[in-house]
Amino acid sequence: MAPRSAGKTAESSDKVGVICRALRRAIIEQALEPGAKLPEDSLGERFGVSRTIARHALGQLAAEGLVELRRNRIAVVATPSWQEARDAFDIRIELERLVVRQLAGKLTKAQIATLNAHVDAEDGARDGTDAVSIRLATEFHILLAQMTNSPILVRYVSEVAYRCCLTLSLYSRPHSSECAINEHRAIIAALVKGDEAKVMSLMHSHLDSVANRALVAPAPQRGRDLLDILAPYADEGESERVVKMPKVVRAR
């Protein structure tokens, strides 16, 4: 299903890759909510492999930030803080501006057709579940990244997009991303036209609006479990932190 070409760097061993892809998809479709437990045995049993493999897959997912691994503890789906969500979107904006900058005016007819087809699919799934729309919207961005033919860019955009999906399950109201389809169409149009500045600003505002629509509440008590709430108080044990910024209010 995933159009990744053969010969990837990691998770090539397949069994591991299968589990990773399945879990990634389950996570971004919110079948697995943040905080959901992922015991190695259960995963292994479910996918017909041993714990060793399940463990390896969890390691990969943890490296991508989708899963949290604590020593001797059951792995859980990551629960990014609100600030981390904001940071992820900031990074995503820069990366995707880079994508469209490289792509502006350089799309082939086939690529344009692929993109249009995908947006049509998004349109068609509009009355489906929210989860599917979110997945399709995300895949649109990954599709763009793939067209740059830069494996590194693909990897980073994918990762950060998945992360953003994850935060959507935490901090957004339902149906927050419904009207993004028109923005996707506009981006395609600008890409075809080749207006580099225009398409970069379009992408910027597109992602910015998604972020702002999603990350509305600074979540006063909405922090899922009280561990998060207590975190800023229990600042002991942070022994070797570099210095600790004093309540930095992030620019922009």
Next chain:
Amino acid sequence: MAPRSAGKTAESSDKVGVICRALRRAIIEQALEPGAKLPEDSLGERFGVSRTIARHALGQLAAEGLVELRRNRIAVVATPSWQEARDAFDIRIELERLVVRQLAGKLTKAQIATLNAHVDAEDGARDGTDAVSIRLATEFHILLAQMTNSPILVRYVSEVAYRCCLTLSLYSRPHSSECAINEHRAIIAALVKGDEAKVMSLMHSHLDSVANRALVAPAPQRGRDLLDILAPYADEGESERVVKMPKVVRAR
């Protein structure tokens, strides 16, 4: 040694983390050249652990792009193509612009002192080996990223910086990064002054010049092994590629 605080997402299990850190360092100091073989047994024996752990560590490193894992084959240190190197630098520029944008005018005295101390260390190591200078220069950038207090940004900047180090061993002449120290000092000064635009442009030109100094030759035959050279010719078997851009000349 590495001042990463406790409770990281991945590689927390320590034994794995130790191996990862050791290998990362060996790679960026060019003790391990691109293409060097990394058999699981040898690693396990060297670090006093079983193959299982060594394997897991290799998996993490592969996820970071420092190691290449091919099924049933010995893992090797990654050998990025020239284009990938260029892409990595492009991404790095955007990410680090983001770093300094967030940091401009917001550094504490302690942080400024830390940075100055680090640059002094770079200066002091000027007559040491090239490998050490490169490592210190890289660590300066990671230090900056850490001061944003954004774990995601730290992770991405670190990864991409390591990757760039890796390409330096492949495509650069010796002593290519020696005079970067002054640029580091200039960046600190601009950060302290709080001139956001200035520091972003400084960082941009700094990284751009490092990249240009490093990635001089489009490497006609310098591609290490002929697999790379032959890659563009043997375009069979690329069955399910998205579309294949026709010799795209990257913008900027």
Next chain:
DNA sequence: GGCCGCCAAACTGCATGCAATTCAGGCGCT
């Protein structure tokens, strides 16, 4: 001499087993 095929050694892919740690809930005490 050069080339091909075969075989043993090396290595990876994966499952399983054992020790150590965490987790849950039940029991007793206040």
Next chain:
DNA sequence: AGCGCCTGAATTGCATGCAGTTTGGCGGCC
């Protein structure tokens, strides 16, 4: 009832073992 301790079940951390694949080199054949 509320609180804490204690114990068994659940779960992870890791090593080892076996099977399948690749590698490299040796001998035979042209």
